[in-house]
Amino acid sequence: MVGIHVEVDWVVGRTSGRGLDDGRSVLGRAERFLEAEDDSGEDRAARRAFTPTSDGRHRLNEKLGVVHRVNRTHWVMPSKETHWPLFGLRVRTPRLELRYPDDDDGVALAELAARGIHDPDWMPFAITWTDVESPQLERNSLQHYWLLRAQWTADNWHLPMAVVVDGAIVGTQAVAAENFAQTRVAHTGSWLGRAHQGQGIGKEMRAAIVHLVFAGLGADIADSGAWHDNGPSLGVSRSLGYEENGEDIVMRRDVADRQIRLRLTRERWERQRRTDIEIEGLDPCRAMFGAV
Secondary structure, eight states, X not given: OEEEEEEEEEEEEOOOTTOOXXXXXXXXXXXXXXXXXXXXXXXXXXXXXXXXXXXXXXXXXXXXXXXXXXXXXXXXXXXXXXXXXXXXXXXXXXXXXXXXXXXXXXXXXXXXXXXXXXXXXXXXXXXXXXXXXXXHHHHHHHHHHHHHHHTOBTTEEEEEEEEEETTEXXXXXXXXXXXXXXXXXXEEEEEEOGGGTTSSHHHHHHHHHHHIIIIITOOSEEEEEEETTOHHHHHHHHHTTOEEEEEXXXXXXXXXXXXXXXXXXXXXXHHTOOSSOEEESOGGGHHHHTOO
């Protein structure tokens, strides 16, 4: 809490067993509990006693032994978004929300991944990060989110949005780009916890992220990719208008395998552009994406 200015309008003492309270002492206590970051028990009681009144001022009730009214001329609560605007970024559809994960969301995503994303005998990722056992998997996951945050630049960024359905985190929908200001090309990737698969969430969260990419950031192309045998992922891409754009031979658990490249252009996206997807908190982030 910063920038607080308190003015006393009036202080009325109340007779009690200990006599009349000193108004200046009460004001000092009021200022202390307004500014305290690590309250004592007494200050917490005082904070609860300090309640708004209808005229925009505040009253300190009888728990402090006085009736005390002050006028706040400036009150600013610092937030995470002030210093890292991505914390305020949201993309909402009628069914789900994408939000930039804070540390609590990172823990939830790490625990979700540890509960399982895919059959252990099959690998949907080029990087086999899910082969790691718990608790190392959770630690690696947290380090991954911290690293993406630490390495972020306008020329090279990776946005891992938490997918939230009915208040619960169910997976991640990411988008990344290099030199986006010049190329206007972004690359998407995602995963869902096993308990949330097969319910149409994968298509909805991809629709949300490409809306951010095209409508929000002004991209020309959204790229994706999937192994040749990943039917659900390929199906989501094709249903949203992606077209195959070649293939690569990539190592998959120490064996060379075939990965399909897919591409969605702005023109194709515009043909089925949705009007029920909302973006919140993007403007303060634009410079971070190179999308000014």
